[in-house]
Amino acid sequence: MELALSLGGDIPKPILFLEKSSSSNSSTKDVGFCMVLGKYSSIEGHEDNELSAGRRKRSRNHHQEIIISKGSSSSSIDPSLQLDLLPFSRNTSSQLHFPWLSQNLGTEPAGITNGPGGKAALLDMNRRQLGAEEAEEGAALSSPNSEISSFQMKFPIYRNGKRDEWGNNQNCFSRAISDEDNNDSSARKKLRLTKEQSAFLEESFKEHNTLNPKQKLALAKQLNLRPRQVEVWFQNRRARTKLKQTEVDCEYLKKCCETLTEENKRLHKELQELRALKSSQPFYMQLPATTLTMCPSCERVATTAPAANTPPAATTNTAANHNHKLISLMTK
DNA sequence: TCATGCTCACCTATTACTTCA
């Protein structure tokens, strides 16, 4: 018996979700997304430096590099490699509309439908959650020359050694610093992701279960989440996947164990039968060669004695009643 | 070429919070 065990199953898959999100949205509304893949030449000289450091490693599934460009600034990029991904108006394709910018309140991010819980939910989500870019990640893209940093960043505020995730941000999507926010922020705030956000992340996860920094950033912007939140979501999602897979494997191994136990019992019984047969009818041993046959399907053994001998009653109902291909074992 | 330190992404365990029956 062969047992196959698969734990984890993290087979890297090519990145598809971004392209997918493009096609799924561009045909419906005026909102599309523009993604530029791979071939680029040092956008503002910043990203290259960024990527040349440690960030270029860890590319398990990172087959593509994504650069988010805005406006018509993609001159340094091979136009043939562009995919629609970032929000832009089809009517005025040169003017991009970013959902995280105040003037773009009328457009929906890709993947967020305009139905119930769609735009309204997104706007609500924006008001509640947006605005935040972690310091380290914001700093990575916050070069004044970087086009990627054209949206306002939010930098965390540390209070009592803990970071206030809702620091300053004057973006209109940002959550206003209310009295509620001014409460003691030592207790960590846990924000529930909306259904739309979860669904979109889930779709992304189906395409690839790890993110490179660019994908993380793009996803974070699409969903108006902090990159850290996207990262954490993927980590937790991987953990859940692994846990579920472990449970499945455990169940499978449990059944295998039961099957093998049964098999072991049956074989023991078979062995006892044969031993009993051998001890109770020793005269058989005096006879010419006896043929022991085994049915490969039911795996029971029967003796096919020479014509003059009657097979033992204990085993006649096995091979004799089967029309199976028998394996003959010559015994003495 | 090897050792070392830094940075990053990831994993795992755990905590803290939310939702729901």
Added chain:
DNA sequence: GCTGAAGTAATAGGTGAGCAT
């Protein structure tokens, strides 16, 4: 309204890999 279980966002600590020196 209270409570416990389940789900999950977030945190902390550890590990391994790539890179620079």
